[in-house]
Amino acid sequence: MLRQGKSKQEIVDWIESNKLKVNHWFTIDSLEHLKRGGRISATSAAIGDLLVVKPVLIVSNDGSLNAVKRIRGRKKSIKTLFEEFKARAIKPEEQMIYIAHGDCLEDAEYLKSLILSEITPKDIIINILGPIIGTHTGPGLVGVFFLGKER
Incomplete structure (x- = not known):
């Protein structure tokens, strides 16, 4: 926005008015790290992994991770991220979409291909996940970040 000539106050105002429109949707490959972090019981993790x-998961307004769906199978969970993106994104063709992954670039590329099969955003950037969320979720996380309907 600075490159577009926006003032600092205009940028602050834009952030304030759009902060609840930033959507964070994730899926993880194993429940082990959620169990280790005390977010789910050992029994729930064992049954979930068995099935x-x-x-x-989404990031709620208070910054916590909340499970909103439980999907059977990795590919289906990634497709669910794509379906939620399609349903919630506001003018996705005008956005830069961000995909994060926890040491699973192939899955991030799969999500990117799903998006590009139906939508042509300005750009899709894939990056490795940062350590804070990665500590709670472990390897195997795939997430998509975009502007969409308010959380």
């Missing part, structure tokens, strides 16, 4: 359940 190949992959939670779909």
Whole structure:
């Protein structure tokens, strides 16, 4: 926005008016790290992993991770991220979409291909996940970040 000539106050105002429109949707490959972090019980983790359940998580307004769906199978959980993106994104063709991954670039590329199969955003940037969320989720996280309907 600075490159577009916006003032610092205009940028602050834009951030303030759009902060609840920033959507963060994730899926993880294993429940082990959620169990270790005390977010789910050992029994829930064992049953979930046995049934190949992959939670779909969001970041809530208070910054916590919340499971909103439980999907059976990795590919289906990634497709769910794509479906939520399609349903919630505001003018996705005008956005830069961000995809983060926890040491699973192939899955991030798969999500990117799903998006590009139906939508042509300004750009899609794939990066490795940062350590803070990665500590809670472990390797195997795939997430998509975009402007969409308010959380």
